[in-house]
Amino acid sequence: MSEPRTDPSEIRRTITAAIRSSLIAKGHATKAELSRSLSLSFPTISKFVSLMEKEGELRSIGLDDSSGGRRAGRYAYNPDFMLGLAVYLEKEETRYSVFDCMGEAREEGIAPSVLTEGIGALQLQVEELMAKYPRMRSLAIGVPGSVKNGKIGYIPGYGRYEGLELKAYFEERLQIPVRVENDMNAAVLGFAAKADEAESASLVYLYFGNNGPGAGIMANGTILRGNTSFSGEISFVPMDGQRNFGQALQERGFLDGRTLDEVHVDAVARLVAAFTVILNPKRIVFCDSEADEALLERIGQRSRSYVPLEHLPELVHSHWPSDYLGGLKTLSLEAMISQDLFSSRTEG
Amino acid sequence: MSEPRTDPSEIRRTITAAIRSSLIAKGHATKAELSRSLSLSFPTISKFVSLMEKEGELRSIGLDDSSGGRRAGRYAYNPDFMLGLAVYLEKEETRYSVFDCMGEAREEGIAPSVLTEGIGALQLQVEELMAKYPRMRSLAIGVPGSVKNGKIGYIPGYGRYEGLELKAYFEERLQIPVRVENDMNAAVLGFAAKADEAESASLVYLYFGNNGPGAGIMANGTILRGNTSFSGEISFVPMDGQRNFGQALQERGFLDGRTLDEVHVDAVARLVAAFTVILNPKRIVFCDSEADEALLERIGQRSRSYVPLEHLPELVHSHWPSDYLGGLKTLSLEAMISQDLFSSRTEG
DNA sequence: CCAACTTAGTAAACGTGTTTAAAAAGTTAG
DNA sequence: CTAACTTTTTAAACACGTTTACTAAGTTGG
Structure with a gap:
């Protein structure tokens, strides 16, 4: 059919x-x-x-x-022909980047956060940039919450954005294609694009933040969202006894901007094992601010007690902010590239 | 590109x-x-x-x-125009089914197992059926081992099939499209086809056999195989202490053809939680020979202590052999349908 | 029962990518 | 420096799905 x-x-x-x-x-x-x-x-x-x-x-x-x-x-x-705009909403601020098709930044900046202010403030910021760059041809928005078909789902702490049709809202008003994506999913897309992964690759991006851990998951080349947008909420993975992964991280006092503590090696290794057994990804990516080479080595070592070595994913680390932005750029670029040259030619 | x-x-x-x-x-x-x-x-x-x-x-x-x-x-x-053949290799026997495009069986039967005999015996069995049904237009083979691009990978206990290019072998000799798939993956395909799942559905089919448990996993509408064909080897999921899921099942003596014992409820619930957190599937399917309604209810209950209720997948049971066969039929039918009518018209 | 209307099917003209043939622009050997 | 050969580019003929115009076959109301 x-x-x-x-x-x-x-x-x-x-x-x-x-x-x-x-x-x-x-x-x-x-x-x-x-x-x-x-x-x-x-x-x-x-x-x-x-x-x-x-x-x-x-x-x-x-x-x-x-x-x-x-x-x-x-x-x-001609890299001047079309420009893209990536915007990522964070608690303290809104970051944005104007870039060309080669990924070169034309302007980057920080604006006041709109998460508490609402969508009107965001619209103003975007329209200002569109006026400044008339060749802007697509917009990608990254948000710290779940997204499905351009609609925001659960977004902890920012109730006024919940249920918002962000993609439809801006496509109608700006007349350019808009992509909206969750931050971890954007990061995994960005890493995959950078690492030039095969189209059918499976990849996991792990993050252990202050607001609880999360994962961006790519399987068979597509982002996994799940039935109720719950994919990647690894905090709930069962561990020893009645603890789950989130609790295991917090026990013995977890990081405040510090590197992932070595005492959590076993918890992470169990998580790695669970991913290996279910997804069998090629790589699992850690934020380089949270895990260094030595720690990854220890986690890998520990994981081998759960899963045969030959099936273990490669454990690597990468710069999360760059991958996040890279993912938004990738999304924006895809939208830009698939536009019809002749559909809306109003300008000479 | x-x-x-x-x-x-x-x-x-x-x-x-x-x-x-x-x-x-x-x-x-x-x-x-x-x-x-x-x-x-x-x-x-x-x-x-x-x-x-x-x-x-x-x-x-x-x-x-x-x-x-x-x-x-x-x-x-015209349901007589093309027929399909599904063959599934098992330890004790080889089962086959000849069916038309409506899924109606034209002939079903059991032949001696070819797993110990080698591919020649299988070829003879298939060629016999092709001679009997000249309108046979595609073949699907189910095997109890990992498969990637029609090539058999790890197939425990049947070393002579390991590494075999089964798809290429038969396509060359029979001149009809051939599909080869792992048994659990075929079952999940069959269930999805029967249940008329959305194209992007995520689904898990669980099996706790004598040769250790396994899972067939469908995510975003495609079968998950993983980087080293290890997806679904749930026996290795870490549990309490240093046990893994496989060991938890065997402790306290596990089934021999009997229903999944209630003492394993917690182990299964942890497994369900792991799947929920990573894949967030719409449903998890159990074999009806291994788990009845009451047990599923208990597993579901227990799972809620790990994962919020609203994200829990629906736990259902189904007839595994039918789903397995159904999956092979689906694969065969897809291959049949996408054939070019004019490519190999030798007959009048 | 015939005019007006509705839906199904056919025939010719059209648009667009492909194939094939020819021309344009360069290189190299003697 | 010209003949033979390559590679790129253009031009004409072709193939195939679409659009448009028309024909076929049926219904309904006066």
């Missing part, structure tokens, strides 16, 4: 997106290269590339050296 | 598959209905349907009553 998509505008959109994606990933390419890598005929690629160049989206960057015949023209994506 | 599929033969295959799928699901339809539900133009549907009728794949079943205008011709899928 799947719907084949054979309408011309859909095909055109797909081809445009493929060219954009390929050109941005590779940096530059010739028409022949695109034709080969995208499995589209040369004339089709030629038509699209020429049109996109005329629109200013692509730039010719000269001719290749000859490889035995006529020299090929080489094209690059 | 995705590859747009614009080649004519691919589009034709997609359209044919969509018509088959829709017609089989609905039982019958008119051209206009198909055109609407598949979002394809009437002339295209008309062309395909007429051709498929001429080939004998569809049958006209008369005219509808008029709904105010010319009466519409109604078409049904």
Whole structure:
């Protein structure tokens, strides 16, 4: 009961997106290269590339050296053509980043938090940036709560955002595609994009914060949300006796901005084992502010008492804020890339 | 870097598959209905349907009553056009089922086990059935071991099958599409198909056998295999103290064909909690031979001490053998449906 | 029973990606 | 520096789903 998509505008959109994606990933390419890598005929690629160049989206960057015949023209994506905006809402502040398709930041900044103020304040901040950057073409919003289809679910401590259709709200008002995602899920997306993981990879991003631990989970290349958006609430994993993981972390006094204490190694190892047995991920990522190399080594060691070594995921650490932002950029970029060039051409 | 599929033969295959799928699901339809539900133009549907009728794949079943205008011709899928074969390898025997696109069994039977004999014996059994049913168009094989891309991985106790490219082996020799799947994964697919789960559903199928427990896991609509095909080896989930789930089941003497003992309720509840926290599935399915309604109620009760009630999955039981077979049928049917009508037309 | 209306199906024109043929632009050997 | 060869690009013919116009077949009211 799947719907084949054979309408011309859909095909055109797909081809445009493929060219954009390929050109941005590779940096530059010739028409022949695109034709080969995208499995589209040369004339089709030629038509699209020429049109996109005329629109200013692509730039010719000269001719290749000859490889035995006529020299090929080489094209690059024009990074000024479209910009993206990533906004992440935090307790104390709202952070934002304006960036181009190469991921280069054009402007980054911190604004007052809107979590207590409501959506109007956020809308003002976004509209200000859109006015300043008229080529803004997509928006990604990261929030510290559960999200499903652009709608905010449970968001502890910020009741006025609960149940809000954030994606629909901004798409209607801004007329650009909007993506909304939970912070941990964005981080796991960002890490996967950075690490250039295979499309079907499974990956877990762990965070042990002051507001209780959480995990972002990617399985078979997609973000796991679960039936009631409860996926990743690892605080409830049963441990020894009647304790759960959250309680185990707090016992013997848990961190306040400090590194994850070594006394919690066993609790984390049990968690790692549970993930291994259920998801069998390729990697589990820790925040580098919470776990260093030595600690990961100890956790890995301990995990081996629960699960055979050959099935244990690689335990790595990474910079959480960068991955979070990277994930939002990835989401924004995907939305940007799949836009139809001809749908809303109001400007000359 | 995705590859747009614009080649004519691919589009034709997609359209044919969509018509088959829709017609089989609905039982019958008119051209206009198909055109609407598949979002394809009437002339295209008309062309395909007429051709498929001429080939004998569809049958006209008369005219509808008029709904105010010319009466519409109604078409049904011919269940004799293609047959599927499901084979599942077990220790003591090989079971098989020949069935049509409606899932109706045409022949079912038991043959000697080939797990100790090797692949040659299996090939003979299959070829015999193919000779008897010349309209056999796809084969699904279920095995009690891990499978990835049609290749058998770890299969405890049957070393001669380990590492075998089962799918490639039979596709080459039989010239029909072949699917190979692990038994628990097939069961979860079968249950999902039967229960008509949403495409993005998460589902876990639990089994506590004599050879140790296992789980089939579906997340976001796809089967979870994991990085080293270790997903579902729930025997290793850490429990109280230094025990794991497998050991907890065996302590105090575990079942021999008997119902899951009530003394293991806490162990299962901890397992349920782990799944809830990581996958947050909609349902967890137990074999009805291992757990009855009353026991599920007790497990559910106990689980609530670990995880908030509103996030707990529904605990249900189902007939494992039926679900296993159903999953293989689903796989076989999918392969059948997506075949190109014109690729290998040797017969008149 | 015939005019007006409704729904199903067919035929021709159209749009768009592909295939095939030809031209353009370069390299290399003698 | 020209003949033979490569590779890139353009142009024309083709294939196939869609759109549009039209024909077929049925209903209903006067």
